Amino acid sequence: MGIVEREEEKAVYEVKEFLVSIIANAPYGILAFDLEGEVIMTNSFAIEYLGKKMSVNRAIGQNILELIKDVPVLAKAVETCIKKGRDPFDLPPVQINKKFMSIKGRLISDGTILVIEDITIQKKTEAKLAEQTEELSQANIQLKELDRLKGMFIASMSHELRTPLNSIIGFTGLILQGISGKIDQEAKEDLQIVYNSSKHLLSLINDVIDISKIESDRLEVYFEEFRLDEVLKDAVTAVSVDAEEKKLEIRADYPEDLSIKSDKKRLFQCVLNLMSNAVKFTEKGSIELRAVKEDNIMEISVRDTGIGIKEEDIPKLFNSFVRLDTPMKETTLGTGLGLYLTKKIMTDVFNGDIRLESEYDRGSTFTLIVPI
DSSP, X not given: OOHHHHHHHHHHHHHHHHHHHHHHHOSSEEEEEETTSBEXXXXXXXXXXXXXXXXXXXXXXSBHHHHTTTOHHHHHHHHHHHHTTOOOEEOOOEEETTEEEEEEEEEETTEEEEEEEEOHHHHHHHHHHHHHHHHHHHHHHHHHHHHHHHHHHHHHHHXXXXXXXXXXXXXXXXXXXXXXXXXXHHHXXXXXXXXXXXHHHHHHHHHHHHHHHHHTTOOOOOOEEEEHHHHHHHHHHHHHHHHHXXXXXXXXXXXXXXXEEEOHHHHHHHHHHHHHHHHXXXXXXXXXXXXXXXXXXXXXXXXXOSOOOXXXXXXXXXXXXXXXXXXXXXXXXXXXXXXXXXXXXXXXXXXXXXXXXXXXXXXXXXXXXXEO
């Protein structure tokens, strides 16, 4: 044999050894068989994954069908591959000795190669995820049922609570007006407390009911065409008595005779919430109500010269039942629901938004962004 032949033989041997080393150290099982089904190459992972207890050398030379006869799904695929033109195949996860294997068959020049991967951890993760998904699905069904029951409860309680409260407010108001006869000053002061507390409780009940309806997508919405100035004038009138008592000036700047199409009741509710808050938290100065229309957007802003809001408190402001720690907290009635409800109405009913600009101890400006 000449030098060239020896060098070529050495090169082929080195390549073969290199390939054998790669296959032996691969992180998954590899097994190759020829056109007749004889195993020509494999590694220890493949032998282990197929559930056999033998060496790699002993496996080489055996018939592949004899080696995998205990794995019927794989045996059928291999037999078809040998008999009908060696078509490549991907098997669904195969369970062997309580482990799940991914097995793929691919063609090589003189046979077929199997790539076997242990996917037990993946399958267990998928099973656990499927179980958790089912649990979440059941929990979601239960939550929907609880939400339905909550809606029924609130619908029932709204009538049961508001009816007697309206009676209390109505008859207390008549007594305070002296229609039922004269009362002394001490009794009048006590009745005024009852009257104010009842109105406050009724406002709280109404807010809770509205929030519940919005969150369960059951809030009645009525879009109609109306004049914007009528809504804004009504909001100013509603807070004018309290503003006069504190000697606050109310300024208004909005277009006259502008008709828009929206939910009149809910828009009034939002504007009134902002105006009421402005009066509550302003001790001196003024409150300005302004409305500007740009394209199909109406911006309604309420600016006050009140106590303002600290920067770190702004993110908390639109959460439910939040009342910020301020010097006026103990002297002003509130539920912490007004701004939360206003935000919900603006985003969930009007598909709009609410913006806030505030400087502590200098005042705040709340702006409703209303698509019209």
